[in-house]
Structures are given as C-alpha cells and as structure tokens.
Amino acid sequence: MICQDCHKNKATVHVTHVINNQKVILNLCDECAARRGFNNPLKSVPFPLADFLSSMVSKTLSTSAEKLAEKTCPVCKLSYDTFAKTGKLGCGNCFSAFREPLADLLRKIHGSNLHRGKRHTGGASGIEPLKEEARLKDELKQAVSTEDFERAAQLRDMIKDLQKKLEVSDV
Amino acid sequence: MFDDIANQIGSWLTGDGEESAIVLSSRVRLARNIKELTYPPYAEASVRENVVNFVAAAIGKSTELSQGTFYRSEDINELDRFFLIERHLISPEFMRVESASGLYISPQEEAAIMVNEEDHLRIQSLCSGLSLRQALERAMKIDDDMAASLDFDYDTDFGFLTSCPTNVGTGMRASVLIHLAGLVLTKEIDSVIDHITKLGLVVRGFYGEGSDVWGNLFQVSNQTTLGRSENDIAESLEKVTTQIIEFENKARERLVADAENEIADKVWRAHGILKNARVLTSEETMSLLSAVRLGIALSIFDLVSIRTINELVLLSQPAHLQKHVGEQLDAAERDVARANLVRERLCNV
Numbered sequence A: 001m002i003c004q005d006c007h008k009n010k011a012t013v014h015v016t017h018v019i020n021n022q023k024v025i026l027n028l029c030d031e032c033a034a035r036r037g038f039n040n041p042l043k044s045v046p047f048p049l050a051d052f053l054s055s056m057v058s059k060t061l062s063t064s065a066e067k068l069a070e071k072t073c074p075v076c077k078l079s080y081d082t083f084a085k086t087g088k089l090g091c092g093n094c095f096s097a098f099r100e101p102l103a104d105l106l107r108k109i110h111g112s113n114l115h116r117g118k119r120h121t122g123g124a125s126g127i128e129p130l131k132e133e134a135r136l137k138d139e140l141k142q143a144v145s146t147e148d149f150e151r152a153a154q155l156r157d158m159i160k161d162l163q164k165k166l167e168v169s170d171v
Numbered sequence B: 001m002f003d004d005i006a007n008q009i010g011s012w013l014t015g016d017g018e019e020s021a022i023v024l025s026s027r028v029r030l031a032r033n034i035k036e037l038t039y040p041p042y043a044e045a046s047v048r049e050n051v052v053n054f055v056a057a058a059i060g061k062s063t064e065l066s067q068g069t070f071y072r073s074e075d076i077n078e079l080d081r082f083f084l085i086e087r088h089l090i091s092p093e094f095m096r097v098e099s100a101s102g103l104y105i106s107p108q109e110e111a112a113i114m115v116n117e118e119d120h121l122r123i124q125s126l127c128s129g130l131s132l133r134q135a136l137e138r139a140m141k142i143d144d145d146m147a148a149s150l151d152f153d154y155d156t157d158f159g160f161l162t163s164c165p166t167n168v169g170t171g172m173r174a175s176v177l178i179h180l181a182g183l184v185l186t187k188e189i190d191s192v193i194d195h196i197t198k199l200g201l202v203v204r205g206f207y208g209e210g211s212d213v214w215g216n217l218f219q220v221s222n223q224t225t226l227g228r229s230e231n232d233i234a235e236s237l238e239k240v241t242t243q244i245i246e247f248e249n250k251a252r253e254r255l256v257a258d259a260e261n262e263i264a265d266k267v268w269r270a271h272g273i274l275k276n277a278r279v280l281t282s283e284e285t286m287s288l289l290s291a292v293r294l295g296i297a298l299s300i301f302d303l304v305s306i307r308t309i310n311e312l313v314l315l316s317q318p319a320h321l322q323k324h325v326g327e328q329l330d331a332a333e334r335d336v337a338r339a340n341l342v343r344e345r346l347c348n349v
Helices: A030-035 A049-063 A066-070 A080-086 A099-110 A129-145 A149-170 B045-061 B078-086 B132-149 B181-185 B189-198 B230-276 B282-297 B306-315 B318-325 B331-347
Strands: A013-019 A022-028 B023-032 B069-072 B102-105 B111-115 B121-128 B172-179 B201-204 B217-222
Touching: A013 A030, A022 A030, A066 A080, A129 A149, A129 B045, B023 B132, B023 B230, B045 B069, B045 B102, B045 B111, B045 B132, B078 B318, B111 B132, B121 B132, B132 B172, B132 B230, B172 B230, B172 B282, B181 B189, B181 B230, B181 B282, B189 B201, B189 B230, B217 B230, B230 B282, B230 B331, B282 B306, B282 B331, B306 B318, B306 B331, B318 B331
Parallel strands: none
Antiparallel strands: A013 A022, B023 B121, B023 B172, B069 B102, B102 B111, B111 B121, B172 B217, B201 B217
16 A cells, blocks of 8 residues: 555555544555654644544534624633634633534534533532632732723622622631 | 652553453543633633642642642653653643643552643543453542532533533543454454444554554543443443453464464564564564563463563653663664663563
C-alpha cells in the first residue's frame, strides 16, 4: 500500500478513527505520519475531533437560523461561532446559552442527551458555603476590575443569597 | 523531582490482578468543572490560578487523597513532564499547558488529578489487570471528596458539564491497556478492532488518543459518556474486554497448535537479543518485550516475570532512561543506555 499523502513511499502507519460510526482511515509512510504528528505521541494530537465537531455544528447551523453563529454566552462571552471552530465550550453557562443546538449535538454524539449517571448534589448542601462565598467575592473583584458590571451585579446577588443561607444555618 | 516515583513501578503495573497475562491495566477518568469559572481553554491566568488553589485546598481536605503530593506545573520541568506522560500520569495535552496548572499524584500512582487540562479537574484512577469496577469505585470516592468542597457544573438533563461535548454527562472515560500479540500474529487483529468499534468502543495506541501501536499494546475505551450510568459503561467495557481476551486466548492456542516451534523460536530469540544487544531503539525494545511477554503467558518461557517485563516497558522509554542515567541523552545515546538497562535487568533475574 502506498502512502496517501506523498504517493511515493510504502504506507507503514495505519490509523483508523471511528466517530459515531463514521470511519476515517489513514495509510501513511513514516515520514508523512511524523509530519502529521503520529509517530511522536507528544506532538500535537492529530485527532480530527475538532474538524468533526465543527462539521456537525455547521450542519446544525445551516438547518437553524444563521443568527446562531452570532449568539454569545452572556457569562464567558464565547460565541457559538467560536465554539463551532474549536469544539470547546467556555463555561457551564454556555449550556444554557446554546441549549437547543447543544441538545441536538449531544444526541448526535452520544445517541442520547439525558444523563443517567451519578447525580451531583450541588447547591449549598453539597458545597462549603464559606469557600463558595470567597470564590464568588474573588470573581466579583475581577468582574469589577474588568468593568463587567452586569456580571458583577449577578455575583453580588449570588453572594447575598449565600450569606442569607449562611445566617440561617448559623441559627 | 519525582525521584520516589522513578524508583518504583507503580501499583498499576505490578502484573497482578485478573487476566494480567493479557490486560496490563484498567483506568477510569472523570472530567469535572467548577461552577461559575471559565473552562481552561479560554480561562485567564487569574481564573486558572484560582482553580489550582481551590482544587489544592479540596485535596487537602480529602481523606481518600491524604497521602499524595500536589505539584504546580511551573515546578515541573520538561523532562519530568515527558516522564509523567510515559507513566500515563498526565496526558500529552497537559504537557502543553502553559501556566497555572496542577497535578496530584498518590504515592502508589493509583490516583491522579490533572488541574486545568481541558477541564478544571481530570480525576484518574488506575488498577493493575482487569478491574474496572475497582478503578471506578476509587474514582467515585475521589469525586465525592472533591464534591464535598467544590461545586461542580452539573445540569439535571445533561449531567456533568465539560469543555468538549464528547465528555458531557458522566465525564467518564474507562479504558483497558491490553496486549494482543496473538491476534497480531494471526493477522486477525483488524477484524477484532472492527468488531470492537462496531460495539461503540474506541481502540487506540499505547499513549492514547492519536498514538501509534507499540509492542502490540492497545488501549480500548468507551466512546460515549452521556445516557448511560457509570456502572453500565464500566460493565460493558469489561464484558467486551473479556470477549477480546477470549479471542486473544484462542489465537494463542492456535499459534501453539500450528506453529509451536516457530513461536518458541521467536520468544527465545527475542530474549536472546534483549539480553545481548548493545543498541536498542524504543520500537524494537517494545516489540521484543511483546514477544517475551507472550512467551511467559504461553508458559514457553519462565526466566522472567511479567512484572519485570512491565518494568522494562516503563523504564526503556526516553524520559525514564534519562532520569535513570541522570543526564540528558540524544537518541543514539539513549539506544545504547536502553540496551545497557535491559541487559542489566535481564541478567540479574
């Protein structure tokens, strides 16, 4: 078998990726494989996941409104367009901001979009409120310094709520 | 740094545990993110720094993780990072993280947490042989301890939220590192890989994602993380692994029945080269060690233990060799040092 990149040397490296039943096969010679980063596991990972995801995302995109691409997560400011390119979400709030297209995407990737595993207790019962308060205050400081007043207001309310809870538990 | 670790083999490579003639190790990793904080791919240094501090504090309070050590990435030099990748304690991606990242390692290396890789936390639990249930149990305990101090991003529909949609839900990747020399020799490996991928699992090389197959070692893991419980994921991987072991055992039986002398010759020659060679590349070493491992499993050969083979697989890697010798070596020097090390170990048995 001849290398599919240079069409000269014998293909010695064979890589098969299967993502959601779509098979991608690469037959490469040592040199071309090294060029793609296959020989050295420490070089950049040639896993075509980002490509795959973005192709899936753009498919979702064309069927729904193009406005989606401009949609931005109000918390971390990541645009859906950037997500479509990188395949990486920016924060937990992205899942609310892009809920519908993500529900669609998750179903395509996993065959389901409903979690059936371990539950996270979350909320004040599952965390240490004092640490949480410190964390929120820290973030508030940052929001103020970057003049993100919308977020700062949000954080201030969250801290107030938390402090109320703390007072109740003190009694 | 990491001298203690360099001088031990790591409990997950001891060569005990179920099916250890074929399965080297079982691993479970969980991806978790802290609520309200930007995920590492986009986070600013100050946020990353906060995450490191929160996780370090949470580890300090954990009973499950009371014995290990927490390292900051700034303190880990390049050689040590390669060393940690070779031991499967960090991912190749973690190698490239710039600043404000952290790493926890338990004394026997059975547990590790990467902080600020692609997600805020990547909890890893490793066991020797085929024991996904034990690996999962430990990962869950660590997760419980972390959740006692940290509020994770969690959605009642989607489950645990992660930076990459492919990890959402359980955030769990379970995998086994498995030696399939028989199936490679009988050339049935491609059809077995085909079969495995049809069952929704992923097959990769020794170092995981995007890596080549070395020494006939394959990593099999679940592909999807959402819609099934953690136990389901572990059980189905264990079931498929048991099936692969059956295929491998049948291939080995056939090899012995059809070509006993050729197999014995291959095993003894491999041992002969390892014991006498003056220059050994990584690839050749892995392939020779694979043959000797097969010989031990088939009872053709009993001069060396599986544990010694595992040790050599680990120690003959580039960063390990350099730590062993105590100086930087170029590729040609490494090949000589590798041959010396292998000879030394095999002659002392």
